[in-house]
Amino acid sequence: MSSTDAPSRLLVRDLAQVVTPASAEAPLRGADLGRVDVIENAYVLCEEGRIAAVGRMSDLGPLEGEVEELDGRGLSALPGLVDCHTHACFAGDRVEEFSLRAAGASYEELHAAGGGILSTVGATRAAGEEGLRDAVRRHREWMLHAGTTTLEAKSGYGLDRETELASLRAIEAEGGIPTWLGAHAVPPEYEDADGYLDFALAEVLPEAAQIAEAADVFLERGAFDREQAKRYLEECRDAGLALRLHGDQFSEQGAIPLAVELGARSVDHLEATGDEGVRTLAGSDVVGVMLPVAALVLGRPMPPARALVDAGAAIALATDFNPGSAFCESLPLVASLACTQLGLSPGEALGAVTVNAAHVLGRADRKGRLAPGYDADLTLIAAPDWRHLAYHVGGEVVAAVLRAGRLEWRR
Numbered sequence: 001m002s003s004t005d006a007p008s009r010l011l012v013r014d015l016a017q018v019v020t021p022a023s024a025e026a027p028l029r030g031a032d033l034g035r036v037d038v039i040e041n042a043y044v045l046c047e048e049g050r051i052a053a054v055g056r057m058s059d060l061g062p063l064e065g066e067v068e069e070l071d072g073r074g075l076s077a078l079p080g081l082v083d084c085h086t087h088a089c090f091a092g093d094r095v096e097e098f099s100l101r102a103a104g105a106s107y108e109e110l111h112a113a114g115g116g117i118l119s120t121v122g123a124t125r126a127a128g129e130e131g132l133r134d135a136v137r138r139h140r141e142w143m144l145h146a147g148t149t150t151l152e153a154k155s156g157y158g159l160d161r162e163t164e165l166a167s168l169r170a171i172e173a174e175g176g177i178p179t180w181l182g183a184h185a186v187p188p189e190y191e192d193a194d195g196y197l198d199f200a201l202a203e204v205l206p207e208a209a210q211i212a213e214a215a216d217v218f219l220e221r222g223a224f225d226r227e228q229a230k231r232y233l234e235e236c237r238d239a240g241l242a243l244r245l246h247g248d249q250f251s252e253q254g255a256i257p258l259a260v261e262l263g264a265r266s267v268d269h270l271e272a273t274g275d276e277g278v279r280t281l282a283g284s285d286v287v288g289v290m291l292p293v294a295a296l297v298l299g300r301p302m303p304p305a306r307a308l309v310d311a312g313a314a315i316a317l318a319t320d321f322n323p324g325s326a327f328c329e330s331l332p333l334v335a336s337l338a339c340t341q342l343g344l345s346p347g348e349a350l351g352a353v354t355v356n357a358a359h360v361l362g363r364a365d366r367k368g369r370l371a372p373g374y375d376a377d378l379t380l381i382a383a384p385d386w387r388h389l390a391y392h393v394g395g396e397v398v399a400a401v402l403r404a405g406r407l408e409w410r411r
């Protein structure tokens, strides 16, 4: 079957395992996060882009009418992976900075010296909307090959009206879920963050709010402070956007209390989060999104994932795919890091890159589970035990990917 065929019915048969988070809740918390249902020798029947049935091969009766088949022998089916935090819309690269960091320079020093995010801003402004679409398409293709079927992507490397809006349009046109990261850094043409926010909120927000689903801010020393973040997020909320924050990456600046106060969907990073932050987040509806590749690449402490889950917080995991702190599109690698560095089980890692990530994107009613009625997005793992998702570190663990009941890619 070629990838352009879109059968109305597709039977993925003879799968070694079909695996899905067990609880029907969203987001999953506590012990529910790690509970998975595993069906051995199983099938998934897709109809009109949705899952029609999941079960054992031995229980599969004769199917009337035309049905295409996909041989799942030796493979395990998972819900299509959901990457709820990426910066996939950028031009150029930062391989030079990577080399400088390898020689000892710090990320924050490079940022303060006008490198880092601002060097990507220059390349992104020069790319034009077509160039940005090409970039998002290329990055999305990499993610697909790593098993990602749903991705969020942020603007934030334009920081002028034209490039921010072009970024959001490019993300949407290439099938991503756009987030306006209008407060990522202060661009060089503004002297201070308040002046830049005056411009962004007056000139960019009205149109950005028509394209984006959420707004995001980098709340950190050297970027935006708590008051500035609050002002930005409140105006974005009033314009109808869901709220996200980059918080506690290098230092605690009040991101978690602010996220709770404003009813944000998520607060992301959390490498610097202490005990009080863990308690506050656990007592709220805000999801803690952890990005272990960024912690690894920047040599930061890993975020307190175990403590958060044990305290009852809702957590998700994502790549943070970006040219500076995490040039990595692989959620399987994130799952490996979750199990080896964050103290999570394979089941908890699975819940965090499926149901809970879908919840952060407001799509937990359609994505993140293999159950009748959900979108027929499947990631097929190249092993008869689904835990190879995390066990195979950096390996070619994805065998094939289906979106809306159609085979999009196979190795």
Ligand code: NIG
Pocket (backbone or CB within 6 Å): 087, 116, 117, 120, 218, 246, 249, 294, 320, 322, 323, 324, 325, 326
């Ligand atoms: O999530 N911390 C802020 N933003 C990104 C990195 C962006 C970059 O370095 O280009 C992050 O890690």
Ligand code: FE
Pocket (backbone or CB within 6 Å): 085, 086, 087, 246, 320
């Ligand atoms: Fe990020």
